[in-house]
Amino acid sequence: MADEDKHAVDDLIERLHERVEERRAAGDYPDGLEEDLDQHFRRIAFHRTKADTTALDEAVAKLDASMDFSPRAIEIESSFPGGEMFHRALDKAMARQRQAMLEQMSEFAEVVRETVHVLADAVKNPQSHVHGDLVGRLDVILERLDRLEHNSSVSGK
Amino acid sequence: MKSSIADLLSIPLHAPTAHHFDENVKGPVIVSIDPVQPESRTQLLVKAYHVLTTHLQPSIHMALLGDETDGSFAESVEHQINELNLNLAWKTQPSSIDELVTYFKRSHVYCTVSEYPNFEGIEIAATFGLPIVAVDADGLKSFSGDSAVVLPRDAGPLLIAEAMLEVVNS
Numbered sequence: 001m002a003d004e005d006k007h008a009v010d011d012l013i014e015r016l017h018e019r020v021e022e023r024r025a026a027g028d029y030p031d032g033l034e035e036d037l038d039q040h041f042r043r044i045a046f047h048r049t050k051a052d053t054t055a056l057d058e059a060v061a062k063l064d065a066s067m068d069f070s071p072r073a074i075e076i077e078s079s080f081p082g083g084e085m086f087h088r089a090l091d092k093a094m095a096r097q098r099q100a101m102l103e104q105m106s107e108f109a110e111v112v113r114e115t116v117h118v119l120a121d122a123v124k125n126p127q128s129h130v131h132g133d134l135v136g137r138l139d140v141i142l143e144r145l146d147r148l149e150h151n152s153s154v155s156g157k
Numbered sequence: 158m159k160s161s162i163a164d165l166l167s168i169p170l171h172a173p174t175a176h177h178f179d180e181n182v183k184g185p186v187i188v189s190i191d192p193v194q195p196e197s198r199t200q201l202l203v204k205a206y207h208v209l210t211t212h213l214q215p216s217i218h219m220a221l222l223g224d225e226t227d228g229s230f231a232e233s234v235e236h237q238i239n240e241l242n243l244n245l246a247w248k249t250q251p252s253s254i255d256e257l258v259t260y261f262k263r264s265h266v267y268c269t270v271s272e273y274p275n276f277e278g279i280e281i282a283a284t285f286g287l288p289i290v291a292v293d294a295d296g297l298k299s300f301s302g303d304s305a306v307v308l309p310r311d312a313g314p315l316l317i318a319e320a321m322l323e324v325v326n327s
Contacts, residue, residue, distance in 0.1 A: 016319040037204040045233045
């Protein structure tokens, strides 16, 4: 940047600073305007903070991956002589009952899984539930804080 | 990169966007393409625009065209704009190069207050002859040359708003 241009920009910035002060003095800018804008955005950002649901997501994924109920998962090996043959015979004799139990377990697990997903979604989405008592208290506290900060910035001038 | 940015000048207007400007935009437009994220300090830009249109000159528009890389922050900025009743400000992401070009051709000032300014955006603005208002950041002064009003790093919304007004009216 040429020296002349640099001086011109520096002069302009100096004039802009002066204009801010003139408008403040004239009351064009209300007292505490910058602080009010800071607090306003802080309040918005605070209300939009999202919870870390990583552990919840992992637990739900683990549940989803555990839904495959199958007779193949039932071991029939045995360390006792002839034990495996005994387990095979028992497995065959109980096949009907075992299948019925697995079906009941699968149905129950599916209901549990769906319920957990609904709950997880509700936890992750703040709009789905309201803590009215907390919101009311927070509003009162934030308004008091705003007033205190505003008063201290005005009296500090 | 320079040749491709210069090529933007020959791209024709995106008809629907140009129509939107013709029908709905009556007044100067400030444009920015920094990503909507905390590092870009988009909230500071909105505060400055609020000061500008509420206390200095109401008929100025602002288009924020940056990518929304942080959904929660972008949502906060959206609420900030709505709660401050900044009806002439809008956030959008051009879906094509001709749409982006139309925004630059129809705007009057380019503004960035980012800690990490989008130098490509500044270069595009300079290519389209837009005056630039910026808050100082690493390398910005040497990059932007004499085409920008570079404010001090600690510039607040009032000083930025005054700079916007100065440049819009000059």
